[in-house]
Amino acid sequence: MAKVLIIGAGGVGNVVAQKCAQVQSVFSEILLASRTREKCDAIASTITHPAFSTAQVDADQASEVAALIRDFQPDMVINVALPYQDLPIMDACLETGVHYLDTANYEPLHEAKFEYKWQWDYHDRYKQAGIMAVLGCGFDPGVTGVFTAYAQKHYFDEIHTLDIVDCNAGDHGQPFATNFNPEINIREITQRGRYYEQGRWIETEPLTVHRPIHYPEIGARESYLLYHEELESLVKHFPTLKSARFWMTFSENYINHLRVLENVGLTRIDTIEFEGQQIVPLKFLKAVLPEPSSLGENYEGKTSIGCHIQGIKNGRPRSYYIYNNCDHAATYREIGAQAISYTTGVPAMLGALLVLTGEWQGKGVFNVEQLNPDPFLEKLGEYGLPWHEQFDTVEQYIKSYSLV
Secondary structure, three states, X not given: OEEEEEEOOOHHHHHHHHHHHOOOOOEEEEEEEEOOHHHHHHHHOOOOOOOEEEEEOOOOOHHHHHHHHHHHOOOEEEEOOOHHHHHHHHHHHHHHOOEEEEOOOOOOOOOOOOOOHHHHOOHHHHHHHOOEEEEOOEOOOEHHHHHHHHHHHXXXXXEEEEEEEEEEOOEOOOOOOOOOOHHHHHHHHOOOEEEEEOOEEEEEOOOOOEEEEEEOOOEEEEEEEEOOOHHHHHHHHOOOOOEEXXXXXXXXXXXXXXXXXXXXXXXXXXXXXXXXXXXXXXXXXXXXXXXXXXXXXXXXXXXXXXXXXXXXXXXXXXXXXXXEEEEHHHHHHHHOOOHHHHHHHHHHHXXXXXXXXXXXXXXXXXXXXXXXXXXXXXHHOOOOOOEEEEEEOHHHHHHHHOOO
């Protein structure tokens, strides 16, 4: 039995809190903290757990987080706050000697730069302190890394190509909304695309490379080549990779709205002056867009996220696909959350559970693909995200993902 501190009370924070509360045999005491305690209290009102409490904390301030850790004395901190806050929370965990887990890599506030180097630099200090940090334990990044590690362990001698595919075929009824924090979502998809090919990174203009990809139970959806953070760690940890790419679906309506917002300057992240006030246009846009956690009630349709992998086994080529489909309406019925939040929050809870039960062990900083995939996938379906696998011909794979 263990005590866990969850920082962040958005849509993902709600899922993590709900799921931890369902496993009282492991998470015996839970503290949910956020800058706005009222958000935590609203989540707490929906949870039945004998030792669930809430607190206010400014996660930008490592000293505040450390003080909260000392007061509550958790065995682990689950960080589902903003990526800008990863380093202060990691500092607080290092100072207090507590395990750490997050779902997204650190991103500087004033620059849309997605890199792990800042967090990887903590490895020696965490190792010396005898504590563990698990990075990117959501779905993508997260489960996609576990999927890749599982494939390498059980089905391949060498992995040569990896295509991560992410489809949201749901409909929330809003003219335009983002499924997770608008700042992070829009910063991510308006950046230049990037993919790994034959030992080098190739950049593309934003959202210019796209093609229809078939998703199980959904069908073909137009999918766009993006840069996504797990590519950096997967290329590092699977050195036989010759190609690694990330694809995500967007509707024509979404793309059109996004381009208009870009053209009028509302996706900018620099500070401007407006009527004597210093504001960031993207932060203003976030304030007027629907809250992602509010989308669940009317959401219909499914998500489909997986990994298409090609390589060799016993000298022969092999192609493999492993994926999860998640239903928006079903996740809302279970815990009042849409599937995007659910697919991120469940893996975060599960990763924490594996650390706290000793099935994932280590001293230092780790991406999920460095850890044993088997206990994670053994439990993933039990906690709401069943996964599936299939073997395709190499010819089918090449036809589906060729960029020419």
